[in-house]
Amino acid sequence: MKTLFQYNWQVRNDWFAWCEDVPEDELLKARIGGVGGILETLFHIVYMEYSWIHSVMQGKAEFEQEPFEAYRSVRQVRDLSIQFHAEVEPFVKLWSSEMELKELTLLRNNGEWITYKHGEIMRHVIAHEIHHIGQLSVWAREIGREPITANLLRRGLFD
Secondary structure, X not given: OHHHHHHHHHHHHHHHHHHOOOOHHHHHOOOOOOOOOHHHHHHXXXXXXXXXXXXXXXXXXXXXOOOHHHOOOHXXXXXXXXXXXXXXXXXXXXXXXXXXXXXXXXXXXXXOEXXXXXHHHHHHHHHHHHHHHHHHHHHHHHOOOOOOOOOOOOOXXXX
């Protein structure tokens, strides 16, 4: 579990570096099949990880999410990622098998109560980011750029 979070964080940082050489209009351009464009998708990834782990699972104060419009540069989204990472990483590092089945009951928007297990939520957060990274890869190719490798191998995660 921890390894996959480390993987996602590395890949995310690689995408931020990749964005440095892409024209701003390409980063902000609305694209088909996602939550917006390249930069807005990175913003969405960062915010959702923080929301699930920091706010929902740990019950800490929710980030008063400003709209993406307040984070329209690579620097701003990267800085938000760094800030949120510092608050999420300790929880991930302390993850243990005893936490897997801990239950969390939430009230959905439709008034229905739903119960999730912590292990289920953590895996959802991992899969969510991997899904969106796949979208970024497709969009990168659409603009004629080589995407960041999604390879888990050779990232030093098992050294």
